[in-house]
Amino acid sequence: MKPTDRLSEDQLFVDRSGYTKALNGVYVEMTNKALYGQEMTAGTMDVLAQYYFINQTQHVYLPYATFTYTATEVMTTFDSAWKKAYELVANCNVIIEKCGDAPSQILPEPYYGIIKGEALALRAYLHLDMLRLFGPIYSEETKARAAIPYVARTGLEVAPMSTSEQVMLKIVEDLKTALSLMESTDPVRTDGVRNSSNALGDNALHYRQYRLNYYATKALLARAYLWQNDRTNALIQAESLLTEVQAPGKIVFPYVTIANATHVDRPDRVFSTEVMFSLYDINRVQMFDNLFNVSLPNNRKLSFSGGDSNEFRVNELYDDANDFRRRIWQNASSGVTTAITNMKYADIPDAPGRYMIPLIRLSEVLLIAAESHPDLATGVGYLNAVRTSRNALSLNPASDAALKTAITNEFRKETIGEGQQFFFYKRRAQTAVPNHASITGTKTMVLNNYVVPLPESEISQRN
Numbered sequence: 001m002k003p004t005d006r007l008s009e010d011q012l013f014v015d016r017s018g019y020t021k022a023l024n025g026v027y028v029e030m031t032n033k034a035l036y037g038q039e040m041t042a043g044t045m046d047v048l049a050q051y052y053f054i055n056q057t058q059h060v061y062l063p064y065a066t067f068t069y070t071a072t073e074v075m076t077t078f079d080s081a082w083k084k085a086y087e088l089v090a091n092c093n094v095i096i097e098k099c100g101d102a103p104s105q106i107l108p109e110p111y112y113g114i115i116k117g118e119a120l121a122l123r124a125y126l127h128l129d130m131l132r133l134f135g136p137i138y139s140e141e142t143k144a145r146a147a148i149p150y151v152a153r154t155g156l157e158v159a160p161m162s163t164s165e166q167v168m169l170k171i172v173e174d175l176k177t178a179l180s181l182m183e184s185t186d187p188v189r190t191d192g193v194r195n196s197s198n199a200l201g202d203n204a205l206h207y208r209q210y211r212l213n214y215y216a217t218k219a220l221l222a223r224a225y226l227w228q229n230d231r232t233n234a235l236i237q238a239e240s241l242l243t244e245v246q247a248p249g250k251i252v253f254p255y256v257t258i259a260n261a262t263h264v265d266r267p268d269r270v271f272s273t274e275v276m277f278s279l280y281d282i283n284r285v286q287m288f289d290n291l292f293n294v295s296l297p298n299n300r301k302l303s304f305s306g307g308d309s310n311e312f313r314v315n316e317l318y319d320d321a322n323d324f325r326r327r328i329w330q331n332a333s334s335g336v337t338t339a340i341t342n343m344k345y346a347d348i349p350d351a352p353g354r355y356m357i358p359l360i361r362l363s364e365v366l367l368i369a370a371e372s373h374p375d376l377a378t379g380v381g382y383l384n385a386v387r388t389s390r391n392a393l394s395l396n397p398a399s400d401a402a403l404k405t406a407i408t409n410e411f412r413k414e415t416i417g418e419g420q421q422f423f424f425y426k427r428r429a430q431t432a433v434p435n436h437a438s439i440t441g442t443k444t445m446v447l448n449n450y451v452v453p454l455p456e457s458e459i460s461q462r463n
Helices: 016-030 044-048 072-099 111-134 164-182 214-227 231-245 284-291 312-317 324-328 362-372 376-389 400-415 421-428 456-460
Strands: 146-149 161-163 275-280 329-333 338-342 356-361 432-434 442-444
Touching: 016 072, 016 111, 016 275, 044 072, 044 421, 072 111, 072 456, 111 146, 111 164, 111 214, 111 421, 146 164, 161 164, 164 214, 214 231, 214 275, 214 356, 214 362, 214 421, 231 362, 275 362, 284 356, 312 400, 324 329, 356 362, 362 376, 362 400, 376 400, 400 421
Parallel strands: none
Antiparallel strands: 146 161, 275 356, 329 338, 432 442
């Protein structure tokens, strides 16, 4: 019997459509609730980031908000994420190996470069998230400690544990190889995101925002460098990417328009045109209904209030009342309860990005550039590029520390519901974070709480 989480290889890789099907399967499975369909985005990860007001002792997410990593349900959540991520890494490895070392009659260019490139980039993406979750805060002191396994080939033997430094070397290597494979094959560079069906029927090279395309891979490389505190290389990747995708007359990821951001019936709440990489999930509304729906009991709902219309926590996050991003917060009513509600993922028929779960967006690249640039004024310019695109007034931080604080505030507003903020705090070893237990204010973060213990299922197979 073949392991159930492995692709049925011999039947699948007999023609090009088999490779496409295998790769599509990885993207589809990434929307699993254990990963980016809920817990690694809007659920567990954003609770760890202390976005929400959770003060009920019976709240299902209280053990997460308080970093009670020994609680049974918390251990199960992280075990499920770990297993699913490495299952998909294994599937990526099958695809990579089946692609071989050169284009073939079965898999000619551009398909060879794109399919192998995306599979390598996805392998790096999944490993980076596992490292950021279970590994230490990256530093000169911690980078030599065993962190997670980097699984780069098929087979049933247990992969050895690697240090953070070793994992990052492999992630960077995978991403550089992926970029070299996609730089002359990915149509996103010549035709843009191609958000329409192919008239000839084959959509394998269309809908590039729903694939880990060339530009998203470059952004992921910048994210990876910044995780290692390598601002020089993070800046090189971010600026070269911005130069290409914001070239006058050839803008690939245009800022959301005022009309779309503020549309009365069909608002674009994920700013879909700016998303570099996302998952396509026709069941995205289930994530909204599981986490945010106003009809949920208060002990199951992720809220900025105690189940009422109190907007203090909203006002603390958004310094400008005209900010488009504030519009995700609406008073929703169940007929019984009216409460301030995060509507980012509420289901709106025909709205832009209706089924989109964003994982990499343009504003993150701008904020990486803002944080990495050695010149304060240039960094502030990148910061304000984000703010002005959101209809918020420009800021003028007068010091590096003030800019750093401003970047943190913008990042929180940009990536809510996308699972990135906890990693942002962890990378910075931030000790003051929002307080889950009161409507406003901060609490002290114990740095050890940034490191989730390795799942028992992983430890047990190594003993």
